[in-house]
Amino acid sequence: MLLSSILLGALAGSAAALGTEKFTEPKTGFTVTGYISSPYSFGVALPQTPGQDFIGVVVGTKANGYVGTSLGGPMLNALLLVVWPNGQKVLASLRKTANYGTPAIATGSFSLSTIEKGTYVNSTHFTYTFLCKSCLQGDGLTFSPTEASAVLGFAISKAAPVTKSSVTTSFPKHDQQGNYQLDMTQATTASYASYAALANVTKLAVGFEFEA
Ligand SMILES: *[C@@H]1O[C@H](CO)[C@@H](O)[C@H](O)[C@H]1NC(C)=O
Ligand SMILES: *[C@@H]1O[C@H](CO)[C@@H](O)[C@H](O)[C@H]1NC(C)=O
Numbered sequence: 001m002l003l004s005s006i007l008l009g010a011l012a013g014s015a016a017a018l019g020t021e022k023f024t025e026p027k028t029g030f031t032v033t034g035y036i037s038s039p040y041s042f043g044v045a046l047p048q049t050p051g052q053d054f055i056g057v058v059v060g061t062k063a064n065g066y067v068g069t070s071l072g073g074p075m076l077n078a079l080l081l082v083v084w085p086n087g088q089k090v091l092a093s094l095r096k097t098a099n100y101g102t103p104a105i106a107t108g109s110f111s112l113s114t115i116e117k118g119t120y121v122n123s124t125h126f127t128y129t130f131l132c133k134s135c136l137q138g139d140g141l142t143f144s145p146t147e148a149s150a151v152l153g154f155a156i157s158k159a160a161p162v163t164k165s166s167v168t169t170s171f172p173k174h175d176q177q178g179n180y181q182l183d184m185t186q187a188t189t190a191s192y193a194s195y196a197a198l199a200n201v202t203k204l205a206v207g208f209e210f211e212a
Helices: 002-016 192-196
Strands: 021-024 031-036 040-045 054-061 066-070 080-086 089-096 111-114 125-133 150-157 176-182
Touching (some): 021 040, 031 176, 040 150, 054 066, 080 125, 089 111, 089 125
Antiparallel strands (some): 031 040, 040 054, 054 125, 066 150, 080 089, 111 125, 150 176
């Protein structure tokens, strides 16, 4: 327990040095603020007066079976977004768990609405672009949209989900995990309403065109 808090502190501290970067998802043109790495990137766009909703972009490389994001930082007792490719589809699932192991489907007032235009698999990556509605509830479950030093977590697995065609699948344990720090005050954009207007698919598994 003590060791894991020390490790978490150390990871969060070193991640702070990475700073907060902006990237533009090429298909939607959405500019998001976040953590850019390979094989995993995560970006956020917020309205100028933030509430509980945000626009997110998750990018993973196809060498990986799934990528997970902890919106609250740690794996336990936080809202987790797991994203993976299945052939020409991208699937996403909100999970939560009090114990290590496959997290259960998260239940609550939050929901995902997929932005189909920014959700696809190409020859190298899979990308999931979404509106997370009523998600930012704070209290350890998620970051707060006004936090200048929000700590988020990531998990990356080479192995695919057990039943990758199903949003209720269980998962093998990830091979890599860590934390990063984002300045959410930089994620606000005057374009938020036009981004959110593209969220038109409430089902979680979506098809997309394949780009070779
Ligand atoms: C959602 O919007 C995109 C354009 O952004 C469109 O191509 C797609 O057909 C729409 N999907 C649904 C289910 O309305
Ligand atoms: C695939 O999509 C990712 C994410 O948008 C992008 O960074 C990458 O350049 C694309 N790869 C190709 C080969 O187009």
